[in-house]
Amino acid sequence: MFAGFDFDVIQRALPYLGQGMLFSLGLTALAMIGGIVLGTVLALMRLSANPLLNIPAGGYVNLLRSTPLILVIFWFYFLVPLAVKQLTGDSYAQGIGPFYSALIAFTLFEAAYYCEIIRAGIQSVPAGQVNAAYALGLNYWQATGTVVLPQAFRNMVPILLTQGIILFQDTSLVYVVGLTDFMGAASKVAQRDGRLVEMYLFAAVIYFILCFLASLFVKRLQARITPPR
């Protein structure tokens, strides 16, 4: 089965693949940070009693969660340059490459998923904590920022990281707008050298090793930080 398997192709392509991997990791990290920040805001909105806040947030989350990621990527690939044109008046939308479109698409898409995780995390904080905070005279922002969110995030770290692993796998989909992430690099080399078998199997192995190690790490972390009951 591995007769005629050309490992040399992989070796020669390593620097290029490495750049692609840096791109994937960078996109994952930025989208994860943006997604968690925006997701926290959305979660607080969804949990608010004010219908002006919770209805739009709920609608946003449900809409994004029922739309495929690829379609969302296409949406922002189309919308972001239009928005930039509107904002800056520059009809060529210079400086806004497909990278920013992809980053915005991933951030907004992941925010919907992070919102649900964070909402569950906040709801898992005992109500007595909030009542005690208010009883001490803290206002909403103080109670949320210093009492609720720190406890919620502590419990959520493993799930947030697991979602990060899923996000890392999802970044391979920037392939559809021609960006050179790890998968994009692998597929470009595969097409150029006519070595589809080697490159795609290699990509699978690398993704597997990274995601498997990351999920082992998350499992250990979870075992360590789960408070004793």
Place this chain on the structure above:
Amino acid sequence: MDFSFLSQPAFSGGGTYLDWVFVGIKWTVLVSLCAWVIAFTVGSVLGVLRTTPLRWANGLASAYVELFRNIPLLVHMFIWYFVMPEIVPSALGTWMKQGMPMPEFWSAVFALGFYTASRVAEQVRSGIQSIPKGQTNAALATGLTLPQTYRHVLLPMGYRIVIPPLTSEFLTIFKNSSVALTIGVLELTAQARTISEYTFRTFEIFTLATVVYVLITLLVTVAMQVVEKRLRVPGYIGTGK
């Protein structure tokens, strides 16, 4: 917003652009349902194996789950479509490349099916494991064999418990079916993109595609609520009885 382009004759293939949309919906639904058949059967078997006391079966199923869920779906698609015909025995490979009907479609179905199977397996496993251990012990003590215990005690309960998570996996399979466009299946997202390239009505056609996906989600959610209500187990939290 001007949707009149939908009734215009399409660039190729006779028909209108609206027909292209329906072709897209047809492939999205076909890929998803066929993949679900694989995902559900393979996933169920693997999930059950992970709960059995058989160590080798347990290890095998765990290995499958870890292998499949740590590789992105896009890579699965490429491996089934580009790599499979090269690494199977050459007669079969030649047939896959030249004789097999609809190679993109079946590659997408297998990729999506076996990928989702790993997720279904996890849900089925956690469903069965959430049944109190006493039930298994009681079943074995009354003289049922292990297969009978699964058939009459664990599976009827386990499947009802996992209906909600399986529903969300079923919804995910519709969304993930869009990845099939990377190997050339003309499903809904692919059709939307093609139509936008031919008509420049990007905003309208993407809106239409999004609405269709939302409708599919709503339809499945409502249908599964009915199923859930019919099959609910009395006496559990959330069943209200």
